[in-house]
Amino acid sequence: MNRKKLYPWYFSCGAAVLYFLLFFLPGILGIAYSFTDWNLYSNEIEFVGLANYRRIFTGNSEYLKYIGNTVIFTIVTTLMKTVAGLSLALLLTQKFIKLKNFHRMIIFSPQVMSYLVVGLVFKSMLHPTTGFFNNFLRSLGLDxxxxxWLTDLDLVFPTVMTVDTWKGMGYIMVVVIAGLMSISTEYYEAASIDGASFFQKLRCITIPLLKPVLVNVTVLNVTYGLRVFDMIYSLTNGGPGNATGVINTAVYKEFSRGDLAMGTTLSSVLYFGILILLYGIVKSMESKEVES
Amino acid sequence: MNRVGMKKTISHVLGNLIAIVISTAVIIPLVVLLLNSFKSSGEANRMTLSLPKQWVFENYAVVIEKGKLLSSFLNGLLYAVSSVVLIVILVSAAAFVISRNHQGTNKFLYYFIISGIAMPINNVALMKVMQTFHLVNTRIGIILLYTAISIPLSLFLTYGFVSTIPREIDEAAVIDGCKPYQLFLKIIAPLMKPICSTLFVLNFMSIWNDFTMPLYYLNNSRQWPMTLAVYNFFGAFENSWNLVAADIILTLVPVLLVFVLGQKYIVGGVSSGAVKG
Structure with missing residues (x-):
């Protein structure tokens, strides 16, 4: 049978063309524009070499702060979500928990809400005078x-990251539960006969067998964290000052200010960052496959 | 009761307690919001868990009228449904060919497209591309854009599904005289119903919830979907918490409905995406 005839190439055309034009092309074009002084105020676009990148990486620019914030956000939320998701998954697969599915559904439910709505909900909940959170503390006598929460310079970033974890942990939990279900119970039975405790089983059976799932979850969390926008835009819009600004909120700021070259340069920095990261992950997976 | 049994009972009670506390912590913001949406504006100024003294159902009517919710609801529905239909058609056709003939160009194409799962979108340059094609501030533009950005993950999930459909089916169909498009439309497409449901539910929710694309590419408030309308409403009525709460609740209803109805597809899709890898 002729495979080329039976599975004609033009079946994949629609998806490929649309993806190329509206997703891949802007990425490449954006890198090209990052070497220019493209802005809204003049029609001529001139080549400026690495000047935009120099503006980001030299001196003590605000852009470095955004990049730093993005990295901190990514690392902290990835850790918090993984730990919370894993613990919840372990708890909600125990036999003695009542109404397991109900708990799972509740904890997953923030995942279906828009980041924007979650941001607005917490913006109102965390309002210093009228918000629920402070009122609740007052009613407990903990004035x-x-x-x-959202204007104190020291607190605002941890608050934002906690809200993000609140939304994202349910997703990780569901994925880890699916992973846990695929582990054969025989391992645990054998370990029980040998007298292994809960933590020994966790360390020697569960974690090693969950490793592929955890790697995938981490990749998802990291690429989400690096690209975060909606959550921060709606909670704090990068403020107060630059305290919670990340790369994508900065891109939007430059975009609305008309400094398009800077916006696309910041976007390209993110592009290169993720590209290098992905390359590293693929390489490390390949080398592991060779080993095994 | 012996000591071991006692210890076990305590840890069981403790485990249940922790589960209840966490579930409560997750659900409380929504309960507070729901209660506040029925309060009078004076009462809602202090957000508490108490029941409204007087149930004000008019809040919702006010919000629908002032927030122009009906038109933005229809916009959101139009964007989500049209993009999802496009995604399902384009992706299932592509996944079928790429999965069945996974070599050469197709293999490259597959990795080329799924790399988009992780890559960021350069919105500034995308603006330029959209302008070139005259797609900025148009409904068709935003629909095509949503389709394009949803293709990578959808293709990844569908590809995995198609490879579980045995190839012998194709061979039998060909022997019976099927042409390629017949093979796809009559034999393979019906078998792909489960993954298409997953694509539908996952993409519907992410497009309905999206906020970035209209922010960049739709300037006209008449074209705004729910999310942007709510954001605008929040800015204008920041001091009437009861109205804001009602507005947020109304935005949540459609996704919660899809979530409850399509739960099994969501969980299935989410976990097959991450577990298979």
């Missing part, structure tokens, strides 16, 4: 614990 001293009330804070300006």
């Amino acid at each position: 001293g614990m009330t804070r300006n």
Whole structure:
């Protein structure tokens, strides 16, 4: 049978062309534009070499702060979501928990909400005078614990990351539960006969067998974290000052300011960053396949 | 009761307790919001868990009228449904060919497209591309854009599914005289119903919830979907928490409905994506 005839190439054309034009092309074009002084105020676009990149990486520019924030956000939320998701998955697969599916559904439910809506919900919940959170603390008599959660410079970033974890942990939990279900119970039975404790089983059976799932989850979390925009835009819009600004909020800021070259340069920095990361992951997976 | 049994009971009670506390912590913001959406504006100024003294159902009517929710609801529905239909058609055809004939160009094409799962979108340059094609501030533009950005993950999921359909089916169909398009439309497409449902539910929710694309590419408030309308409403009525709460609840209803109805597809899709890898 002729495979080329039976599975004609033009079946994949629609998806490929659309993806190329509206996803891949802008990425490449954006890199080209990052070497120019493209802006809204003049029609001529001139080549400026690496000047835009120099503006980002030299001196003590605000852009470095955004990049740093993006990295911190990514690392912290990935860790928090993985730990929370894994612990919840382990808890909600135990036999003695009542109404397991109900708990799972509740904890997953924030995942179906828009980041924007979650941002707005928490913006109102965390309002310093009228918000639920501070009112709740006051009603417990903990007036001293009330804070300006979203305007205090020291607190705002941890608050944002906690809200993001609140939304994202359910997803990780569901994925890990699916992974746990695929582990044969025989391992645990054998370990029980040998007298292994819960933590020994966790360390020697569960974690090693969950490793592929955990790697995937980490890749998802990291690429999400690096590209985060909606959540931060709706919660704080990068403020107060630059305290919670990340790369994509900065891109939007430059975009609305008309400094298109800077916007596309920041976007390209992110592009290169993720590309290098992906290359590293693929390489390390390949070398592992060779080993095994 | 002996000591071991006692210890076990305690840890069981403790485990259940922790589960209840976490579930409560997750659900409380929504409960507070729901209660606040029925309060009068004076009462809602202090957000608490107490029941409204007087149930004000008019809040919702006010929000629908002032927030122009009906038109943005229809916009959101139009964008989500049209893009999802396009995605399902384009991706299932592509996944079929790429999965069945996974060599040479097709192999390259597959990795080329799924790399888009992780790559960021350069919105500034995308603006330029959209302008070139006259797609900025048009409904068709935003629909095509959503389709394009959803293709990578959808293709990845569908590709995995198609490879589980035995190839012998194709061979039998060809022997019976099937042409390629007949093979796809009459034999393979019906078998792909489960993955198409997953694609439908996952993409519907992510497009309905999206906020970035209209922010960049739709300037005209008449074309805004729910998310952007809510954001705008929040800015304008920041001091009427009862109205804001009602507005947010109304935005949540469609996705929660899709979530409850399509739960099994969501969980299936989410976990097959990450577990298979």
